[in-house]
Amino acid sequence: MSCNDDPVIVVGSGPTGATAAAELVRAGLPVEMLESGTIRPRGVIVRAAGNTVFRWTSSDGADTDRHRPSNSEAEWLSARALGGLSNYWTGSVPRFNPTDFDDGARIDERYRWPISYADLATYYERVEKVLEVTAGRSPAGIPAAHATHRQEVPGDWVRVIDRLANGQDDSTPLGLMPMAKGSPWMVALRATEYNSYARQVAPLLDSANFRLHTGCHVVRLERSSSDRFDTVVCIDRSGDERRLRFRAIVLAAGTIDSTEILLRTRTDDHPDGLGNNEGVLGAYLHDHPRLWSSIELTKDMCTLAHPLYLSRAPYDETPPMGGAGVTLGLAMQTDRVRSWFRRPVDRLGAVTFGTMLPRPEQSVCLDDPSTAAHPDESHLTIDASFADRDHATVDEAVERCAQLLGDGGVPVRSVTDTPRGVPGSAVHYGGTARMHSSREFGVVDADNSVHDAPEVLVSDAACFTTGPEKNPTLTAMAISMRAAELLAQRVA
């Protein structure tokens, strides 16, 4: 790899781009961040004694219709804004289980990650410190988080958890969801506690080796002369094309946008896009099947202002990649007010995320590669649908949840489900520039470098080999931090 004076470019200021940039700046490299968005969505948060007493979030910058209508029902929510989707996120940050990295290999080698939990363990901890995670007693199967702030399980829920544990503390499937809530006391003019722009990018602006370009929409990469990619083409605020040189580039524009940049990077030896000689780029798209349920209990229980998490059924009791986890929290906003006064409720809100088996035909592709790129139109077709098994996994998890609550001494009176979410509605897309040790099944290698173009990295969830049922952002950030650290060692 070149050791010239050109900067390392990071594309995107969401959680994965911010994490990569912070790591590269820390390593002393010249770093330039290119961010398509120009606005900082408005918001207000007031937290007192660990309770969020006021939150207001504007939806500025969020966009649901940047892809062309296709015959699939898929949705795509993206945010061309400083901080990306972290302006709107909830902040649930469970770690993946070590088995998540090879559970899919029980079906086929194509589902085996080239990295393991051990490769990420230290990065999980470092990212959790950045996120200022609030955590406590974890459920079985979720490795304990580094907790900046401790949270106790509320009174009567301790008894439920103890009953389910049956004397073995580490086997209880119910525990606290680690949350990126930040300080228990906070007044901030932003929409979310951890917002990647406010918490990671803005502090870099004082660094001599960091520069942020906003309103700079990356379109494709080019090679100027040599055999390596060294130029990024972007559209600036005035609509003009601009070229910037790099020694390495980290794509962290979000799963779909990073994939589009690679699809638009076409050369004689990569005629269908960079990393696509085996037809893998854009394929294996996955999201989480998602179900929101309202659970009526037969007795009053403490309100869950901090959510509980019912982790997936044990791996040896489910089909490969057949996990679903349930987050239990407030059924309605008025219950939050009840929680301040320690008033009990007889209802819960439950969000269930299941694993979607990534299939090659689930994909993102360019409608017509000759169409000019435009920041507001991506010209992509997103083709994704859930298989019956994906829905069944979620339905079974909701039934298991009701069963386990009963076993724990809180019988459930009724469960009312809302209509199932379509693909994309969980906002957990991943997999379209997946990581695999073989080019046949992967776009990037174990270090997040594109096979055959080590100077180009993809560090957002596009690199996920599979999408286990857990919320993805913590793992995506840990991968991005690791990729940036390894890159810094190579180019420094």
Ligand SMILES: Cc1cc2nc3c(=O)[nH]c(=O)nc-3n(C[C@H](O)[C@H](O)[C@H](O)COP(=O)(O)OP(=O)(O)OC[C@H]3O[C@@H](n4cnc5c(N)ncnc54)[C@H](O)[C@@H]3O)c2cc1C
């Ligand atoms: C309501 C909601 C709740 C959520 N809750 C959770 C949760 O509890 N836990 C969890 O793990 N995840 C959650 N998520 C998902 C989480 O927000 C995303 O996984 C995370 O933000 C992805 O980070 P990223 O950096 O990869 O991408 P993004 O946050 O999407 O950031 C990408 C950035 O790249 C920029 N960009 C895009 N294209 C280009 C281009 N061509 N050139 C230059 N810049 C570009 C964008 O403007 C954006 O700033 C939630 C999302 C939503 C909407």
